[in-house]
Amino acid sequence: MSVKDKIVLITGASQGIGRGIALRLAKDGANVALVDIKADKLEDVRKEVETLGAKATTFVTDVSKRDEVYAAIDHAEKELGGFDVIINNAGIAQVKPLADVQPEDLDRIFRINIDGVVWGIQAAAAKFKARGRKGKIINASSIAGHDGFAMLGVYSATKFAVRALTQAAAKEYASAGITVNAYCPGIVGTDMWVEIDERFSELTGAAKGSTYKKFVEGIALGRAQTPEDVAALVAFLSSDDSDYITGQAILTDGGIVYR
Ligand SMILES: NC(=O)C1=CN([C@@H]2O[C@H](COP(=O)(O)OP(=O)(O)OC[C@H]3O[C@@H](n4cnc5c(N)ncnc54)[C@H](O)[C@@H]3O)[C@@H](O)[C@H]2O)C=CC1
Numbered sequence: 001m002s003v004k005d006k007i008v009l010i011t012g013a014s015q016g017i018g019r020g021i022a023l024r025l026a027k028d029g030a031n032v033a034l035v036d037i038k039a040d041k042l043e044d045v046r047k048e049v050e051t052l053g054a055k056a057t058t059f060v061t062d063v064s065k066r067d068e069v070y071a072a073i074d075h076a077e078k079e080l081g082g083f084d085v086i087i088n089n090a091g092i093a094q095v096k097p098l099a100d101v102q103p104e105d106l107d108r109i110f111r112i113n114i115d116g117v118v119w120g121i122q123a124a125a126a127k128f129k130a131r132g133r134k135g136k137i138i139n140a141s142s143i144a145g146h147d148g149f150a151m152l153g154v155y156s157a158t159k160f161a162v163r164a165l166t167q168a169a170a171k172e173y174a175s176a177g178i179t180v181n182a183y184c185p186g187i188v189g190t191d192m193w194v195e196i197d198e199r200f201s202e203l204t205g206a207a208k209g210s211t212y213k214k215f216v217e218g219i220a221l222g223r224a225q226t227p228e229d230v231a232a233l234v235a236f237l238s239s240d241d242s243d244y245i246t247g248q249a250i251l252t253d254g255g256i257v258y259r
Pocket residue numbers: 011012013014015016017018035036037038061062063064089090091092093112140141142143184185186187188189190191192193
């Protein structure tokens with residue numbers, strides 16, 4: 001399995017799963033374009049990647065803004081000399097009972113978790129076609145893209161939407177040699193889960209840390225997932241070994257959801 005010398009753009013790369021993917025791909029020989037809204041943390045990840053001997057560039061981008069996503073891909077191509085894979089990883093969570101959801105809640109999460117993936121798909125596909133090259137598009141879904149989770153209903157809807165977009169894009173772009181897949185992590189110990197746990201505590205009175213603990217106790221393999229666990233699947237999906245796979249939303253969750 002190799003991603004050697006591939007040029008991979010990763011959104012949401014400042015921390016958590018995105019950072020884990022960047023470091024894994026760099027170790028495997030890829031060069032990476034790191035994209036996020038958090039400029040300072042992006043630079044920290046760039047230095048970590050370069051320590052591993054890979055080339056890296058950063059581009060501060062809000063994925064909900066179409067022009068910025070197109071500009072990020074142009075930047076990656078110019079700075080790194082090509083463009084082979086996009087990982088539409090950036091996303092936000094939202095913990096709220098459905099009864100309390102307001103129009104602005106929908107707007108915010110849809111713009112990042114759905115619009116951001118649409119812009120990433122269309123901008124990457126346009127660039128692959130312009131370069132006359134095959135390419136790979138890889139999107140972040142979730143176990144919540146396979147099962148709707150209570151208090152995470154709108155979030156779950158966005159992750160179901162990512163699966164739908166992945167399937168539709170796989171069909172639209174197959175003839176251009178572009179594959180489109182999604183990864184579906186389970187309970188990963190990142191800042192996103194710190195926030196989810198805190199919001200559950202505020203809403204239900206659960207002790208701090210107890211919601212995360214309860215979810216982790218439901219994992220068959222008996223431990224929380226790490227960004228490295230997720231990155232292992234994404235490295236495979238980024239490599240030529242996954243060339244015959246398209247339109248799939250692959251679970252990597254240690255045994256929570258079975259499909
Ligand atoms: N942590 C978990 O348990 C799981 C996470 N996921 C998904 O994996 C992806 C990454 O999650 P984590 O690393 O855990 O989250 P995280 O909250 O630790 O990191 C998300 C990154 O995305 C960036 N981001 C947020 N909005 C952005 C925007 N508009 N434009 C550009 N960047 C933006 C943030 O600045 C941050 O660096 C998300 O799509 C999430 O929904 C899926 C399943 C489980």
